[in-house]
Amino acid sequence: MRVSDEVAGALADGRPVVALESTIISHGLPQPRNLQVALELEGIVREAEAVPATIAVLDGVPHVGLDKTGLERIATEPDLRKLGFRDLAPAAALGLSGATTVSGTSFLAARAGIRVFATGGLGGVHRGWTAVQDESADLDMLSRTRITVVCAGVKSILDVPATLQRLETRQVTVVGYRTDHFPGFYLHSSGEPVDWRVETPAETAGIMRAQDALDGPETALIVANPVPVELQLDPALHDHVLSEALRAADERGVTGQAITPFLLEYLVEGTGGASLEANLAAVRGNTRLAAEIAASWTARI
Ligand code: PSU
Ligand code: MN
Numbered sequence: 001m002r003v004s005d006e007v008a009g010a011l012a013d014g015r016p017v018v019a020l021e022s023t024i025i026s027h028g029l030p031q032p033r034n035l036q037v038a039l040e041l042e043g044i045v046r047e048a049e050a051v052p053a054t055i056a057v058l059d060g061v062p063h064v065g066l067d068k069t070g071l072e073r074i075a076t077e078p079d080l081r082k083l084g085f086r087d088l089a090p091a092a093a094l095g096l097s098g099a100t101t102v103s104g105t106s107f108l109a110a111r112a113g114i115r116v117f118a119t120g121g122l123g124g125v126h127r128g129w130t131a132v133q134d135e136s137a138d139l140d141m142l143s144r145t146r147i148t149v150v151c152a153g154v155k156s157i158l159d160v161p162a163t164l165q166r167l168e169t170r171q172v173t174v175v176g177y178r179t180d181h182f183p184g185f186y187l188h189s190s191g192e193p194v195d196w197r198v199e200t201p202a203e204t205a206g207i208m209r210a211q212d213a214l215d216g217p218e219t220a221l222i223v224a225n226p227v228p229v230e231l232q233l234d235p236a237l238h239d240h241v242l243s244e245a246l247r248a249a250d251e252r253g254v255t256g257q258a259i260t261p262f263l264l265e266y267l268v269e270g271t272g273g274a275s276l277e278a279n280l281a282a283v284r285g286n287t288r289l290a291a292e293i294a295a296s297w298t299a300r301i
Pocket of ligand 2: 135
């Protein structure tokens with residue numbers, strides 16, 4: 001793995017670092033907006049005086065911290081692979097490039113010594129699980145990786161209650177950031193309750209320290225940070241276009257790794273771009289909060 005000089009320096013000095021995911025750039029957002037967003041997210045981290053570490057695999061080498069050229073490659077290369085943890089070894093052995101999902105990014109970030117990671121929405125249990133057993137590998141990795149992931153919940157294309165059940169079974173701690181409800185990604189709330197609520201980055205960092213002190217299984221901390229109500233997607237439009245998208249995926253037989261990008265794209269088109277704006281608002285907010293949490297975390301004695 002190659003850790004950039006800037007990221008390695010910050011980690012060595014105990015300065016705050018925020019890991020950023022690349023699949024959201026390559027497969028989750030349309031071009032050319034995706035490159036702007038990748039740069040903007042890094043800018044948000046820097047404004048908060050933390051160091052961004054966008055993570056991806058380039059020519060078989062996992063990179064923690066990309067330069068401008070690396071970000072450009074992730075945003076523009078056609079047919080870039082989508083790499084979960086299990087795909088890292090084949091990509092390395094075959095010298096391929098790819099964007100890392102939450103599972104791939106969490107693994108690489110934790111290995112590099114990065115504790116805080118910002119993304120949009122996690123993967124989870126898909127609707128119709130009883131027929132196809134599609135549960136994102138994100139959940140498995142978060143049940144065995146000591147990382148704090150700031151997200152706007154899980155993608156609303158998923159079965160949200162089932163995903164929360166799985167997280168409970170897998171011992172993954174979930175806290176709502178200034179909310180008693182699990183966010184709905186494009187929506188402020190999914191309607192599902194969360195058991196724990198935090199009000200500040202310092203409280204969040206306190207939970208991270210308590211996790212370490214317990215010395216239990218190496219599980220993640222999910223900080224569920226809702227998109228502000230005024231920036232959310234109109235819930236009625238959301239529900240309507242989502243049910244169309246699910247029907248289209250079913251009719252066209254889209255499955256496996258392709259299903260998430262398919263549904264996200266369908267929503268962008270079906271909402272006239274409104275889902276994209278809500279998605280971006282969520283990711284920006286998560287990135288800002290992750291930088292604040294990273295600062296509280298590194299400020300410890
Ligand atoms: N959330 C987004 N856009 C995305 C994803 C999540 O807003 O592109 C990606 C993340 O990389 C997540 C992955 O880890 O989708 C989950 O994919 P799957 O369901 O195939 O595990
Ligand atoms: Mn899947």
